[in-house]
Every structure is written in structure tokens, then in C-alpha cells.
Amino acid sequence: MRHAHRVEVVRAAEAELMARLPEGTLMRRAATGLAVTCARLLTRRRGRVYGSRVVVLAGSGDNGGDALYAGAELARRGARVTAVLLAPGRAHGGGLAALRAAHGRVVVEQEIGLADFSCADLVLDGIVGIGGRGGLRPEAEPYARAARTGPVVAVDVPSGVDADTGEVAGAALRADVTVCFGTYKPGLLIDPGASYAGAVQLVGIGLELPPAGVVALQHADVAALLPVPGAESDKYRRGVVGVAAGSARYPGAALLAVAGALRGGAGAVRYVGTAAEEVVRGFPETLVTEGGPAGAGRVQAWVVGPGGGEGADRALAEALAADVPVLVDADGLTELARLGPGALAGRTAPTLLTPHTGEAARLLAGAGGDGGTRSEQARPPAADELAAARLATARRLAAAYRATVLLKGSTTVVADPPPASGRGYPHGAVRVNPTGTAWLATAGSGDVLAGLAGSLLAAGLSAPDAAAVAAYLHGLAARRTAAVPGAPVTASEVAAALPAVWNDVRAGEAPEPRSRTSGGTGT
Numbered sequence: 001m002r003h004a005h006r007v008e009v010v011r012a013a014e015a016e017l018m019a020r021l022p023e024g025t026l027m028r029r030a031a032t033g034l035a036v037t038c039a040r041l042l043t044r045r046r047g048r049v050y051g052s053r054v055v056v057l058a059g060s061g062d063n064g065g066d067a068l069y070a071g072a073e074l075a076r077r078g079a080r081v082t083a084v085l086l087a088p089g090r091a092h093g094g095g096l097a098a099l100r101a102a103h104g105r106v107v108v109e110q111e112i113g114l115a116d117f118s119c120a121d122l123v124l125d126g127i128v129g130i131g132g133r134g135g136l137r138p139e140a141e142p143y144a145r146a147a148r149t150g151p152v153v154a155v156d157v158p159s160g161v162d163a164d165t166g167e168v169a170g171a172a173l174r175a176d177v178t179v180c181f182g183t184y185k186p187g188l189l190i191d192p193g194a195s196y197a198g199a200v201q202l203v204g205i206g207l208e209l210p211p212a213g214v215v216a217l218q219h220a221d222v223a224a225l226l227p228v229p230g231a232e233s234d235k236y237r238r239g240v241v242g243v244a245a246g247s248a249r250y251p252g253a254a255l256l257a258v259a260g261a262l263r264g265g266a267g268a269v270r271y272v273g274t275a276a277e278e279v280v281r282g283f284p285e286t287l288v289t290e291g292g293p294a295g296a297g298r299v300q301a302w303v304v305g306p307g308g309g310e311g312a313d314r315a316l317a318e319a320l321a322a323d324v325p326v327l328v329d330a331d332g333l334t335e336l337a338r339l340g341p342g343a344l345a346g347r348t349a350p351t352l353l354t355p356h357t358g359e360a361a362r363l364l365a366g367a368g369g370d371g372g373t374r375s376e377q378a379r380p381p382a383a384d385e386l387a388a389a390r391l392a393t394a395r396r397l398a399a400a401y402r403a404t405v406l407l408k409g410s411t412t413v414v415a416d417p418p419p420a421s422g423r424g425y426p427h428g429a430v431r432v433n434p435t436g437t438a439w440l441a442t443a444g445s446g447d448v449l450a451g452l453a454g455s456l457l458a459a460g461l462s463a464p465d466a467a468a469v470a471a472y473l474h475g476l477a478a479r480r481t482a483a484v485p486g487a488p489v490t491a492s493e494v495a496a497a498l499p500a501v502w503n504d505v506r507a508g509e510a511p512e513p514r515s516r517t518s519g520g521t522g523t
């Protein structure tokens, strides 16, 4: 599992450790780890470090210090290092002295031309790290543009990315690799920030940290959560998932949700709705019932809403009345937004909401704009604002509806509500999904995800586990399905690939590394 901590928490752990160590120890550890990664990249690119050209962008803080010390180490190995000081009077003294002693060249902004960037074998982004506030300052923006020409290694966090949230307010450096220190930062795992970070490498510097506020599951974590039938299991012990989905207008949503549910580990899938005939034709193993959830047999979890059309209100009410976990998606969410959080007030079993950002905007509007304090925000939030602030959006929704929320899209985020007695955060770690691909933003892929997550709920996983495991498998399935890596996929193909990725995860097959343009969970 990748653990990410907020800047405030990192600073406290750093202060505690620095008090016990000789001055400069942590920065030396960080810079050495950074230089090792840079040397490896240069060797891969040029065959050796000696003679390679490195540009160091150094800001005024310790982030610039790390970059200058790493530049000095590379210069000692024969690299031709040019450091550009973005704030010449305030550059890190020790780092600057080390670079000069290693015969690195030091220039100020006006003295570097674009040519220096275009022939660089590596650009080290030490403009700003966890001390950054807001997007890049205007004077640093030309470097963000110029650095695009060469491979960029970001120091701790790509400059301009908010380390706590992944938000990018304006320009930011786009890195091929980010070397972070002590712990991952949430902004490296959550888009849009994650898409600026490239491949992220962690360098341990000995910090002792409390439990993380944000985590990203990896193969082994997901493998440990997958339901495994015991020798005594029958279909009822494995769990029955009820799917109330599809309508005369959208029968396909029923088929896709059932397709996902059949591959999610539940012992049986019970379908209720008007697409029963199509469902049985497509999946004869499905149990079908006329009417709504109230009249269906017993299930261990309900999925309600995909393609639900006009019948979604009744299906939602009946599913919510059942004392079992309920996943609400699509038209079910539209109906829930109309009713507001009060519709979930009487529930004691878990509720899992799976909105994309458009639905999240409606839900927040239904909750009073910002999750309950209507006066603070008269204007309902726009979907693109919510997409840019994914972590905050998922948390606000979870708090407002007191339900687990899986916010779909570029980096899918799963948040739990704060404890009832608590005054707010921190609470359970937010899980962010590392396996997404932008091609999952395709019609019907959300229906598959809903069925899959519902099936995992019925098989006994907690709501956050079911949501995180479903998002993980769903993303992997989309990547595996593409005939060519990065090619478009269809929702049916994603559903069909689920058994194979289930197997990959159990077997420990490594997923493809995240690309710069990867995204999240579909609509």
C-alpha cells in the first residue's frame, strides 16, 4: 500500500527527527536518493553520467537545496550541471556552495536560454516543494514551459502541484519522474497532480509517521481482500447481490451491471426491473424477479440506479428500506440528490454512493451546496471545480450524506464519512485508485463498476473495501482489454476481462506502470 501524508504531518515528523540528528542529515539523505535516481536515468539515456547535461532549477527553499546538492553529486561524477537560481539572493547556501565546489555552473534567470533546456539530458525541478502555495509564480512559468523539452525529475513534488490535494492552480512542471522524500504526498496520487508527477519514487529518510490520511492500494492489498469461497460455501453463503437497474429506455445498463456483478465474487445475482428478458437472454445464470426490490427474495446487498430511468425513485426507496448494504449509482443518485441526505438518515447498514463529478455536483446541491452549510456557498459547485478538487469533493459528499463515496473520474477517490461523534477530519484514510485509464470514461463502464462493487459488498467486503477493490479491478480490466496499450475499450470488454485481472491480482502479476496521461473510472 502506498501511504500519503499531508504537509503538516510531514513537517511535524521532520521536526521531531531533525531534533535528534546532526544538522543537514535529512537533506543529505534526500539529495543522495535523488542523485541516485538521476544517475540511473542518465545512464539509461546516455550510457553514463559523465558528460551528460543537467539543468537544475533551484527555488529559494530547501527544495532548491535538495536539487543543488543532488546536482553537486552528479557534477562530481562528471555531469555538466547548470543551476538556474530563480531567487538568486535566497538560494540555499549549502547547496550552492556544494555545487560550486563540484565545478557546477551557476546562472541567474536572464543568463539561460531555451537552448540550454533543449539539449539537456535531464532537468531537475527544485523550484518549490511542500512549501509551495498556489500555482507557480509568474516568473517561474517560462521554466515550466521550457522544461517540457527534456526529461524532468521533480524534487519531492512537481512545482505548482498542491502537495496536499493534487490541485493545480495555473502552471506546473510536468515531470517524467518524481522523487519524493519520507512519504508520498496526496497530490502525487490524485489527479490532476498525479498526472504531472509521472512515475513516483519514494526515498526513505527515516521519518516516523502516524497512520496515513490517503492510501493507494496495490496488488497485494487487493489480493488480500478478494473474497474466496470456503469448502462449505453455497451460493447464499457467498452472498446474493440484487441489481435494480435498466429500463425500457436503457436495457443495456441492466446487462452491464449484471455482467459486472456476476464477476464480483457474489454467489448469485438477482435482477429486478423491466429488462428481465434481455438479462436472462444475456446471462441465463441470473435470477430474475418482476417488480421492485421490496418484492424480490433476500439479498446481501443492493445495487440500484444504473439506467434506472423513471422507475429509479421507487427502486431507490425500496432498496434503501432493506437492512443490507446499498450501492446507489446513476439515476439512483439523481433521485437521491432530489431527496437530499435525509433519505439515508434512518439507515444503519452501509450505503455506497458512486457518482461522477456531474452527479457529485447535484448531490452537493441537494445537500445544500457544500455538504450542509448552505449559507457558506450560495452557488452550487460546478462539476469541473469538483473534478479539480477530488479529495475535498469526496470527503464533503461522504460527510454530507454520511455514506461511503466513490467519486469516479480521473483518479477515482473513495472516502468514508467522519465518525458520528467526531468533529470532522481526520477519519478513515481516503483510498485513491492507481489503476485507472482515461478510456474508462466510456458509456456503460460505470454500470459494470456498480455491479462489481455491489457484488463485493454482497460477498462481505466493507463499503470502502468493496469500492476500492472494484475500482482497482475495473481499471486493470480496461488496461488489459485494450488491444494495444492505451487504445479505446468498451464497457462489455471491461466486464469480460474481469476474471483475468482477478487472476492476475491473486497471482501477483504486476500492472503496467501509470502513464502520464492515465485517468480513472468511467461514467
Ligand SMILES: NC(=O)C1=CN([C@@H]2O[C@H](COP(=O)(O)OP(=O)(O)OC[C@H]3O[C@@H](n4cnc5c(N)ncnc54)[C@H](O)[C@@H]3O)[C@@H](O)[C@H]2O)[C@@H](O)CC1
Pocket: 014, 018, 026, 027, 028, 030, 031, 059, 060, 061, 062, 063, 064, 066, 127, 128, 129, 130, 131, 132, 133, 134, 135, 136, 137, 140, 155, 156, 157, 160, 181, 205
Ligand atoms: N524539512 C526537512 O527536513 C526536509 C525537507 N526537504 C525538502 O524541503 C522541501 C521543503 O522546503 P521549504 O520548506 O524550504 O519549502 P520549499 O522549498 O518547498 O518552498 C519554499 C519557497 O518557495 C517559495 N514559493 C512558495 N510558493 C511558491 C510558488 N507557488 N511558486 C514559486 N515559489 C514559491 C517561497 O517563497 C519559499 O521561499 C521539501 O519539499 C523537500 O524537498 C528534504 O530535504 C528532506 C528534509
Ligand SMILES: [K+]
Pocket: 063, 125, 126, 127, 128, 129, 154, 155, 156, 157, 158, 159
Ligand atoms: K519541486
